[in-house]
Amino acid sequence: MPLQLRLWYRYHAPMRSNHPSDEAPAASKSPGNGSPGVQFLTVPAELAGQRIDNFLQARLKGVPRSRVYRILRKGEVRVNKGRVKAEYRLRAGDVVRVPPIRTTEQAPPAVAGESLRNLVQASILYDDNGLLVINKPAGLAVHGGSGVRLGLIEVLRQMFPGSPFIELVHRLDRDTSGAIMVARKRSVLQHVQAELRAGRVGKSYLALASGKWPRGRKLVEAPLRKNTLKSGERMVSVAPDGKPSQTRFQVLERFSGATLVAAEPVTGRTHQIRVHAQFVGCPLAGDVKYTPDEENRRFRGLGLKRLFLHSASVSCSLPSGEVVKVAAPLPEELESVLAALRQG
CATH class of the missing domain: 3.30.2350.10 (Pseudouridine synthase)
Structure with a gap:
């Protein structure tokens, strides 16, 4: 490897350690609103800053991500009675209307095989203080959707069933390999994403x-x-x-x-x-x-x-x-x- 490239790598030494996660609170359900099957969820302060698509995906278990995006596009999901896009970030006190999803539209969640789990496990570069850094293999999507049933985030949630909170901090294209950050604490997700928006x-x-x-x-x-x-x-x-x-x-x-x-x-x-x-x-x-x-x-x-x-x-x-x-x-x-x- 040429000297210039070796010098560039010298200042990026990988780290590896282990640390437990903390819990993420659930959104509260407002009783007595709407028709049977419709849910009205009030967003607690601890979930402020989460994207609406990720919020829905975590609560509509087994529903394909493509279906989540479709109900958002069609306006079936409302936040404070208004339409929102998938990238909308929730605020404390927001009331989210979640429409009934017929069970016939739900697909059984894909299960990561042993070889994929082993690959992701071997790709963990850092695991401490509520932050995971993964050396994502090329070809592995960061999340399911658009014809992909199983992505990195779904694999990690299956690998760590005792961790109630695992969310992507940022994203990488499916064909891009390398370091990607995943939060195991809500406080870490909010802090690092705020740092991202500030360019730090x-x-x-x-x-x-x-x-x-x-x-x-x-x-x-x-x-x-x-x-x-x-x-x-x-x-x-x-x-x-x-x-x-x-x-x-x-x-x-x-x-x-x-x-x-x-x-x-x-x-x-x-x-x-x-x-x-x-x-x-x-x-x-x-x-x-x-x-x-x-x-x-x-x-x-x-x-x-x-x-x-x-x-x-x-x-x-x-x-x-x-x-x-x-x-x-x-x-x-x-x-x-x-x-x-x-x-x-």
């Missing part, structure tokens, strides 16, 4: 960009807009009416026809690193959404079978003030691609 959480990625990264291009500022195709596939593009987005890039190593970069997203938009790399003319290797197939074909010849994007490290403070920094080693299948580039 460190997230650094390793990415292989196709082509020669422009010299001196260390910051990409380009507004991003999400689009949903008729097929239901999500695509993101740079657009004047998009949301403001920033990514910092640092060149780590140059190859013939490719550049290894470190990427630090300042904002947290969907597919941000991938689309910003495409925007400067260097789409990521193995990206089937944003990279031309002829370019991906060249990388497949080097043994690349997936998107070359890896969450290499995360850092954050905890409610106690302690700072946690955890690194996720680059998977062997990506290291072998770099080795092939160095030989070539």
